[in-house]
Amino acid sequence: MTELSARGLSVDLGRRHALSGVDLTLRPGRLTVIVGPNGAGKTTLMRALAGLLAPAGGQVTLDGRPVTRIASAERARSIAYLPQGGSVAWPLPVFEVVALGRLPHGEKPDSLPPPGREAVSAAIHAVGLEGFGARAATDLSGGERARVLLARALATQAPVLLADEPVAALDPRHQLVVLEVLRRQARAGRTVAAIMHDLTLAARFADEMILLNRGRIAVSGRPETVLTEAELAAHFGIQAHVSQDGGRLVVVADRPLPEPGQDAV
Numbered sequence: 363m364t365e366l367s368a369r370g371l372s373v374d375l376g377r378r379h380a381l382s383g384v385d386l387t388l389r390p391g392r393l394t395v396i397v398g399p400n401g402a403g404k405t406t407l408m409r410a411l412a413g414l415l416a417p418a419g420g421q422v423t424l425d426g427r428p429v430t431r432i433a434s435a436e437r438a439r440s441i442a443y444l445p446q447g448g449s450v451a452w453p454l455p456v457f458e459v460v461a462l463g464r465l466p467h468g469e470k471p472d473s474l475p476p477p478g479r480e481a482v483s484a485a486i487h488a489v490g491l492e493g494f495g496a497r498a499a500t501d502l503s504g505g506e507r508a509r510v511l512l513a514r515a516l517a518t519q520a521p522v523l524l525a526d527e528p529v530a531a532l533d534p535r536h537q538l539v540v541l542e543v544l545r546r547q548a549r550a551g552r553t554v555a556a557i558m559h560d561l562t563l564a565a566r567f568a569d570e571m572i573l574l575n576r577g578r579i580a581v582s583g584r585p586e587t588v589l590t591e592a593e594l595a596a597h598f599g600i601q602a603h604v605s606q607d608g609g610r611l612v613v614v615a616d617r618p619l620p621e622p623g624q625d626a627v
């Protein structure tokens with residue numbers, strides 16, 4: 363059971379304050395969805411949580427230990443990170459790309475021990491890519507490749523899984539497949555966070571949501587607390603209609619609100 367926390371987290375990128383004073387705790391057993399407008403700092407936050415960016419202030423801790431002080435191999439075994447829009451550089455077979463997720467365990471793709479091989483096969487199965495194992499990962503569609511990269515992260519079997527826009531490239535069925543995988547990971551006791559832009563889908567799967575805007579947490583909590591028409595207007599700049607359909611939250615973006623100082627069209 364692994365808890366990932368940020369306290370007073372600030373990150374500068376060049377001269378830009380990308381994150382300021384972020385406090386959050388990602389808990390085992392929960393799927394937390396991070397939302398926010400473009401440029402809000404979501405990717406920066408996830409990279410800092412993964413220990414890939416050094417904070418300018420505050421800190422990120424994994425079960426109380428500062429994440430940037432954990433040796434990289436141990437960190438990679440503890441936190442699986444799926445970057446946004448990841449690519450595959452080499453024409454390796456899908457099985458071998460997914461098997462790269464076992465490297466933090468010291469297991470090489472061409473000589474996996476049985477438990478490692480099982481983890482790779484289970485990850486390929488989880489994302490619905492059976493039958494793709496021998497295909498070159500460079501010869502796949504964007505959505506297929508996105509699922510290969512998620513499978514690589516799953517194959518690590520890390521107690522923490524951080525996924526940056528894991529469903530952005532996927533068709534509706536595979537969006538559901540992947541979100542069900544993330545929810546199952548959480549239900550199995552892992553600590554799971556995902557960045558998403560589809561607010562209705564996010565509300566359906568999130569145990570908890572964090573709305574980030576201008577590098578700060580604007581609001582967090584249950585989806586119905588975060589996704590109110592007022593919060594959507596204030597932070598996404600949209601007039602939206604939020605309703606309940608059979609107990610599910612539905613967000614329909616009606617129109618963009620004028621930027622402050624801009625005349626309505």
Ligand SMILES: Nc1ncnc2c1ncn2[C@@H]1O[C@H](COP(=O)(O)OP(=O)(O)OP(=O)(O)O)[C@@H](O)[C@H]1O
Pocket residue numbers: 375376377378380398399400401402403404405406407
């Ligand atoms: N390498 C960089 N140097 C300077 N500024 C950067 C750098 N990378 C990102 N930024 C800026 O930091 C801010 C946060 O970027 P970030 O990628 O975290 O946003 P995001 O919320 O993930 O956005 P999106 O929804 O568009 O993916 C943005 O204003 C961006 O322009």
